[in-house]
Amino acid sequence: MSASFASALGAARDAAAAQHYPEGALYIVATPIGNLADITLRALHVLQLADTVACEDTRHTQALLRAYGIDKGAAQLLAVHQHNEAEAAQAVVQRLQQGQRVAYVSDAGTPGVSDPGARLVAAVHAAGLRALPLPGASSITTALSAAGAVAHSAEHGGFVFAGFLPVKNAERASVIAQQLAAEPRCVVLLEAPHRIGELAQALGVLGTRPVTLARELTKQFEEITTQPAQALTAWLDGSPQRSRGEFVVLLHPVPVAGNDGESLRVLRLLLAELPLKSAVRLAADITGASRNVLYDTALAWKRDGANGTDAESDAAD
Incomplete structure (x- = not known):
């Protein structure tokens, strides 16, 4: 356990143990997106309490748990990822039917949004069992909160979550030109570092529309910048560091002319x-x-x- 978290488990018990945590329920647990300190006390308590921790990558999750001083044996970790989610969901349902508390975590952030978890939760509901959310870190809301990109108007308020665009250049270009360019609200995209350059180039067709790039969120080299869409490639090319880390990309709302008509x-x-x-x-x-x-x-x-x-x-x- 990291010395900096030595007192965290005790604090988690003191703060969260009084709540009732039913058996035979799936707990959807948000985990940090980079900074280990961004874990909630309730998440720490439930991860200690859980009979099984279902996760994307058992090695990654084992390391995370040990950083907090939580010890789970190999039999208590169950891999549930995008390649086996449908089948593994049934294994989770069986454990829940046996009365276990099962916590599900993705590699980072809130499960079931862009990470696996939606099929698992659907299977749990279909079996007549409970899924209980434990809110916490999310790269989507983290980037939105710092970008000032969500309009507060009756017509174009809120935002649209589009996630990862198609990998193939032609398909990605088609989505941008036919869907995103005409979407007046803020649009949230996600992208991996090895494809951010291609995405930036494709978004150039949006011209002067402001776009926020948020990388390495909550980490030491966190960087958030807003550029015209046509300038994204030049900004990325300005330093090799700028293409590193996972990206949240926010297309700002399409500006409209004055309200007097x-x-x-x-x-x-x-x-x-x-x-x-x-x-x-x-x-x-x-x-x-x-x-x-x-x-x-x-x-x-x-x-x-x-x-x-x-x-x-x-x-x-």
């Missing part, structure tokens, strides 16, 4: 007579609206095949 009305009229760039430049000069915002709005109209009438009406409401 005047800039939209002027832009629509100019677009009917002039090329897009000229119309945007003149609309910005006439109304004082942001040229970048007007440009992105005009592109959005073009993608949607609209002439701006509906958008103008909405903005005037």
